[in-house]
Amino acid sequence: MTKFSPTHRKQSCVEQPASAALYDEWLVMMARDGDRQAAVRLYQRWNPRLARAARRYGMEDEAALDLAQECWLAIFKGLSRLRDPSRFRSYAFAVLHRRGSEYVRKSLRERSAMDCLATNTETKPETQSERAAITQAFASLTPDLRVAAHLHFVEGLTLREIAQVQQIPEGTAKSRIFNARRKLKDALGPST
Incomplete structure (x- = not known):
């Protein structure tokens, strides 16, 4: 069994390599300046991650994809206000969190507390x-x-x-x- 040093742990699949982060920053700057191809590429790179995160709000696949699409509308609309392109990751997930939280609140209002609890605990x-x-x-x-x-x-x-x-x-x-x-x-x- 191979032991990994604490610095090796940083190279996990969840952390972006520096080149990928720089590329994303460049895409954000280009998209912010109106480059449609950069916006499409940014979408292609980040939509799977947003859709995967959307599923954590207890959504079925189709609803998670819809939420991700809704988020993209807000992301692109607000991209001009994002001053630091290196913060795109937290910005995109913050948009998702706000929209996902709205979804959860709406779901809770539509169902009784017991129904919601039963749905969330189904395995x-x-x-x-x-x-x-x-x-x-x-x-x-x-x-x-x-x-x-x-x-x-x-x-x-x-x-x-x-x-x-x-x-x-x-x-x-x-x-x-x-x-x-x-x-x-x-x-x-x-x-x-």
Whole structure:
């Protein structure tokens, strides 16, 4: 078994290489200046990540894709106000968080508290797949914990970025990550 140093851990799939981040910054600047091809390329690079994150709000695939599309309208509309292109990642996820939160609030208003709780705690039949186990564990988290965990573990956002996206203090973001990690560990059990 190979041991990894703490610096090697930084090269995980969730962290963007410097060249990818610079490319995204360039795309943001070009799109902001009206370059349609740059906007299309930015969309192509980021839409899968936004759609994947949208699913963490408890949406089915089609609804998650719709939410991501709605977010893109807001992202492109507000791109001219984004002063620092290096902050595009947190900006895009902040737009998603606001829209996803609206979706959750609307869902909660439409259903009774018991119906909502039953829907969020439904689990799929057990499978041998680790992916299914992880999906179930994420589904068991509250929406705030689920989004914070997704942004941290899947998207690689820092605590500061998560705090900005969710519009909460950094300490609350840290607490959400800690609680999500604990609950995920409990849900996944010792075998995973």
